[in-house]
Amino acid sequence: MQTVAAAPASMRLMDFLERSYETFGPKLYHYLLGILRSAADAEDALQTVFVKLAQRDKDDEIEDLTSYLFSAARHEAIRLRDKRRSARKREDASQAGVEQPAPPPDLLAATEERELDRRKLEAAIAHLPEEQREVVLLKVWEGLTFREIASVLGVPQDTAASRYRYALEKLKQELGD
């Protein structure tokens, strides 16, 4: 857990933002990519998170920057996804779905010899229920603790842990491990 009691007055805002991006930017991007399944939307959401971080009230202290940023990213992702869904519904109603949506971008990278495993894993992750998928992303690749995950998702810690356990079981079954 990384605890930062807001940006100290002496620290310039841009330094604070730059350090925050270096620490959390790639992790937040990967998490957003996993939820939104679109690189452009993940970039937009990430930018909104950092703009809001820059604009926040100076009196609003951030006790836990990890939870704060991932919660903000999740809220923004949900907002953006709902917006896209309603736009898509309107388009479908008017054009009866002329264009097929683009395939989701890759979430993971691997060496050439592991490429087949990677594809299987991506497919297995895509088949997970969303609530389990985000716990797996946050725990395995974003490195959050169950306490932090619970705070981000707004669920009890036990719920976060059990979602993770179910997700791993499903992944094992699907990958035939």
Place this chain on the structure above:
Amino acid sequence: MEEWLREFRPIAPRPALKAQILAAARNPPRPGLIDRLWNRTTWMAIAAGALVAVGLYAVPVRVDPDIAEQAFRRAQQKLPERIVVWTGRSETPRVMIARLEGPNQLRLEELK
């Protein structure tokens, strides 16, 4: 299983994204008119205004009936009358000037 999963690296954002995002954070887009009008400060000002309005107008002015009748008679003669009133929930009396507002109505004015 966890270890096996971690062998796959997460896709990283494109390198240019960092500069783009930091530039946006440095010069954030100006909020629209509606956002500026309906920010938190505005809501607090509206709430405070509503409370003041309730305090000033919704709670009746209390006057001793005999004094009010005397003030009314003098006001009819165009003689401004100083009367004692209690406004709002205050227990402290205030002295105000009563003038005729309408055929059956007095207007109370602050002492100058």
